[in-house]
Amino acid sequence: MTALAHASSAKSRSTPGAAVHGQQHPIALYLLVWVLLFVLSACSYLVDYFNFHGELRWGLIILFMLLKAGLIVAVFMHMAWERLALVAAILVPPLAVLVFVGAMALEGGYTNITRQVFFAAATQSRAVEH
Amino acid sequence: MSVESVGQKTAVEAQRPSGVSGVVADWSSDQRSFKSASWGKTMMWIFLVSDTFIFSCFLVSYMTVRMSTTVPWPNPSEIFALDIGGKKIPLILIAIMTFDLITSSGTMAIAVNYAYARERRKAALMMLATAFFGATFVGMQAFEWTKLIQEGVRPWGNPFGAAQFGSCFFMITGFHGFHVSMGVIFLLIIARSVWRGDYDRAKPGFFTGRRGRYEIVEIMGLYWHFVDLVWVFIFAFFYLW
Numbered sequence: 001m002t003a004l005a006h007a008s009s010a011k012s013r014s015t016p017g018a019a020v021h022g023q024q025h026p027i028a029l030y031l032l033v034w035v036l037l038f039v040l041s042a043c044s045y046l047v048d049y050f051n052f053h054g055e056l057r058w059g060l061i062i063l064f065m066l067l068k069a070g071l072i073v074a075v076f077m078h079m080a081w082e083r084l085a086l087v088a089a090i091l092v093p094p095l096a097v098l099v100f101v102g103a104m105a106l107e108g109g110y111t112n113i114t115r116q117v118f119f120a121a122a123t124q125s126r127a128v129e130h
Numbered sequence: 131m132s133v134e135s136v137g138q139k140t141a142v143e144a145q146r147p148s149g150v151s152g153v154v155a156d157w158s159s160d161q162r163s164f165k166s167a168s169w170g171k172t173m174m175w176i177f178l179v180s181d182t183f184i185f186s187c188f189l190v191s192y193m194t195v196r197m198s199t200t201v202p203w204p205n206p207s208e209i210f211a212l213d214i215g216g217k218k219i220p221l222i223l224i225a226i227m228t229f230d231l232i233t234s235s236g237t238m239a240i241a242v243n244y245a246y247a248r249e250r251r252k253a254a255l256m257m258l259a260t261a262f263f264g265a266t267f268v269g270m271q272a273f274e275w276t277k278l279i280q281e282g283v284r285p286w287g288n289p290f291g292a293a294q295f296g297s298c299f300f301m302i303t304g305f306h307g308f309h310v311s312m313g314v315i316f317l318l319i320i321a322r323s324v325w326r327g328d329y330d331r332a333k334p335g336f337f338t339g340r341r342g343r344y345e346i347v348e349i350m351g352l353y354w355h356f357v358d359l360v361w362v363f364i365f366a367f368f369y370l371w
Contacts, residue, residue, distance in 0.1 A: 024246040030243070034232065041225070049220060069363070083148070084148065085164060086172075090175055097182075104191075105194075108193065116200055
């Protein structure tokens with residue numbers, strides 16, 4: 001059994017380039033992803049260059065960001081070819097961060113309101129007094 | 131783990147279900163949970179997930195201070211603009227840094243391919259190219275930091291507006307730059323081993339008595355692509371917001 005495995009591994013060693021084991025995928029695919037990442041980065045740069053505002057700006061920024069992140073994780077980090085158990089163990093926990101983001105966004109907004117009510121008003125009234 | 135056990139693993143894997151029932155089978159396993167990933171790769175993924183939480187904390191706290199301050203936030207588009215040929219181009223340095231890091235990710239992916247194909251000289255050269263682009267990135271960041279420090283940006287304040295801008299900038303880009311720098315060092319160490327043929331002879335790897343395998347290049351690649359991935363989020367949230 002071991003001898004057989006040795007024989008097959010020796011054979012695979014003698015033919016470099018053959019898809020033996022590990023994450024080996026065509027270089028053309030990597031080059032394609034590389035070009036796509038360039039294009040997507042250029043697009044997100046142009047969002048700033050053309051000075052888009054409001055929901056259009058945010059929609060485009062997040063769209064390009066997610067596409068780039070997805071390409072890097074799926075192809076460069078070989079997630080597309082991993083077992084679902086590993087993919088779930090890696091991708092599900094960071095989704096919990098979204099809850100944290102939501103909580104802190106509420107917190108940030110609340111702090112901003114209290115600052116505007118108490119501090120900004122106080123600064124203005126002091127400015128009037130002097 | 132040696133080459134023949136990888137062969138056996140593929141045979142075991144062929145019998146295991148895929149999809150959701152595969153997740154249940156893998157997670158209820160009395161052996162290794164992640165049948166297609168070695169311990170080395172699994173541990174790198176665990177590290178990267180923990181690092182995700184660290185960078186998430188930085189970006190979330192940045193969001194919180196930016197949302198809560200009543201002082202106007204500096205406009206990154208203008209602050210990171212450069213004068214090129216007498217014309218002020220917004221955010222251009224950051225765009226160049228982004229393209230540089232993407233390119234380094236591309237060369238790294240190709241290095242992994244060559245390593246598994248056992249073309250060690252090509253793999254080592256691709257890793258050296260990756261290290262070169264990484265070092266260039268850190269160089270541009272050093273330039274960016276110098277420029278901002280000269281303009282008076284400090285962790286406790288800056289002349290353009292909200293004081294928190296300085297602390298967020300140095301913390302987030304500093305931590306990312308540190309990751310890139312460490313990556314460059316490890317790339318050089320592993321590229322040297324690949325070039326010498328250490329993994330052809332299964333020589334013990336760096337920091338360990340275990341026999342080295344070409345999988346280390348893929349594990350190194352996971353780290354490197356992660357650094358690129360983090361930059362995608364920093365670029366979107368810190369520079370474009």
